Amino acid sequence: MSTDKSDSTFDAITSKLASLTNDDKSKKTDDTAKPNGDAAKSPPAAESSKAKAGEEESNLRESNYDVTVTLADQQADPNSPLYSVKTFEELNLHEDLLKGIYGMKYQKPSKIQERALPLLLQNPPRNMIGQSQSGTGKTAAFVLTMLSRVDFSIDKPQAIALAPSRELARQIMDVVRLMGKHTKVKLCEAIPGAVQRGEKVSAHVVVGTPGKMFDLIKARAIDTSNVKVFVLDEADNMLDQQSLGEQSIRVKNTMPKTCQLVLFSATFPDNVRDFAGRLAPSANEIRLKQEELSVDAIKQLYMDCKSEEHKYEVLVDLYSLLTIGQSIIFCAKRETADRIAKKMTDDGHKVDSLHGKLELADRDATIDAFRSGKSKVLISTNVIARGIDIMQVTLVINYDMPVTADGKADAETYLHRIGRTGRFGRKGVSINFVHDKSSWQLMHDIETALKCDITRVQTEDAEEMEKTIKDALKS
Numbered sequence: 001m002s003t004d005k006s007d008s009t010f011d012a013i014t015s016k017l018a019s020l021t022n023d024d025k026s027k028k029t030d031d032t033a034k035p036n037g038d039a040a041k042s043p044p045a046a047e048s049s050k051a052k053a054g055e056e057e058s059n060l061r062e063s064n065y066d067v068t069v070t071l072a073d074q075q076a077d078p079n080s081p082l083y084s085v086k087t088f089e090e091l092n093l094h095e096d097l098l099k100g101i102y103g104m105k106y107q108k109p110s111k112i113q114e115r116a117l118p119l120l121l122q123n124p125p126r127n128m129i130g131q132s133q134s135g136t137g138k139t140a141a142f143v144l145t146m147l148s149r150v151d152f153s154i155d156k157p158q159a160i161a162l163a164p165s166r167e168l169a170r171q172i173m174d175v176v177r178l179m180g181k182h183t184k185v186k187l188c189e190a191i192p193g194a195v196q197r198g199e200k201v202s203a204h205v206v207v208g209t210p211g212k213m214f215d216l217i218k219a220r221a222i223d224t225s226n227v228k229v230f231v232l233d234e235a236d237n238m239l240d241q242q243s244l245g246e247q248s249i250r251v252k253n254t255m256p257k258t259c260q261l262v263l264f265s266a267t268f269p270d271n272v273r274d275f276a277g278r279l280a281p282s283a284n285e286i287r288l289k290q291e292e293l294s295v296d297a298i299k300q301l302y303m304d305c306k307s308e309e310h311k312y313e314v315l316v317d318l319y320s321l322l323t324i325g326q327s328i329i330f331c332a333k334r335e336t337a338d339r340i341a342k343k344m345t346d347d348g349h350k351v352d353s354l355h356g357k358l359e360l361a362d363r364d365a366t367i368d369a370f371r372s373g374k375s376k377v378l379i380s381t382n383v384i385a386r387g388i389d390i391m392q393v394t395l396v397i398n399y400d401m402p403v404t405a406d407g408k409a410d411a412e413t414y415l416h417r418i419g420r421t422g423r424f425g426r427k428g429v430s431i432n433f434v435h436d437k438s439s440w441q442l443m444h445d446i447e448t449a450l451k452c453d454i455t456r457v458q459t460e461d462a463e464e465m466e467k468t469i470k471d472a473l474k475s
């Protein structure tokens, strides 16, 4: 899908930032979760090796830095969530789908794809609750399932997927389009503005947001009686949030009794998992342990800011760094996103803001410009915290730490936010801005909950840091 323009940039940023921090511990992810809860013993971690130019075709760029690890290296490391013993050919997929996969330059399945696909494709179909770290290829697992189950000779919706945001639904549809390129699949986006009034949906695969999907079903534009597979992407979010949860359940209740239910997410807090288990009875399950949730390739940092105003100054100081690759700045509120974006624009910087209050066409144009690399800095809210997959995102900033509705540290949202970088083995950097006791406490609670290390960067060094990285890139 997206091409990787700036892997050496990741290295420049990570190595420079790491050198500015005094604590550079890294944590090994050990994905031992197996279907049905069995634990698989993994061989010891393979040492990360240096990339050799042209050694194996990879969609990661070769870099001049010693720390380079190629995708091929990572897919050969049994401790990596990208590792697989199987090939796509062994996963029982239709030839037309294999063509689609190879067209997308996927060489080997990732761990979640290897484990989930045989379970997802078994007959009679079984429900699935699947968990895997952000950026490890869950979308392909459920998209291949949807496309495998469709009978292209019947012009009726047969596979439906729900996602929490318009942006994510559109992105999933892009994946269906690419993977289904060699099939006769017909597609429909069930998002506001996409389906005309009175239109009857005859597409095989429908992807959308819960509210719009339910409206279309209620209006009889979508007939769900032939649906064989129903997917909830970001399932914990879809079942937890009051309005998304209610709408998702309503949509689910219109599905035939025989319909296969597939729930995927990088996070499944216990309360949601219990509910998911009741919703998807006798499901095959693939789980991660709490300490396995963080993605190793994402370097997590924080900056001590003196005040709310100082946060803005630090952000501006970091601007050149933000634009080396691409970056997303997460704020708690739409107003903050707009305010910072306006201020930065007035100060001569090129940034965009994206949130749920924008006109639909503006929302689409903003994310499309960011996806294509035309815009480089996106200031947003949690609306794009989940699922959005843009390879060139090297930096994520938590301008405001994520909090739950009752003001507590939101470790799940934190993981999803920082997971917008470090996609499929690429490196990334996340920086938390803390400016008072409460934001520091929120970050500390997240660190404890996720058992991860977040290291400090001196804000006084920002200018120097920016300069060094620019110099490194120029040379």
Ligand SMILES: Nc1ncnc2c1ncn2[C@@H]1O[C@H](COP(=O)(O)OP(=O)(O)OP(=O)(O)O)[C@@H](O)[C@H]1O
Pocket: 001, 002, 105, 106, 107, 108, 109, 110, 113, 132, 133, 134, 135, 136, 137, 138, 139, 140, 265, 266, 386, 387, 388, 389, 391, 419, 423, 424
């Ligand atoms: N087998 C594969 N080989 C190479 N690239 C892959 C493979 N599977 C997926 N990818 C790529 O990896 C990236 C991340 O995949 P995807 O968006 O499905 O992650 P995810 O697990 O759904 O993440 P999130 O939890 O953030 O939603 C995508 O760009 C996708 O094209």
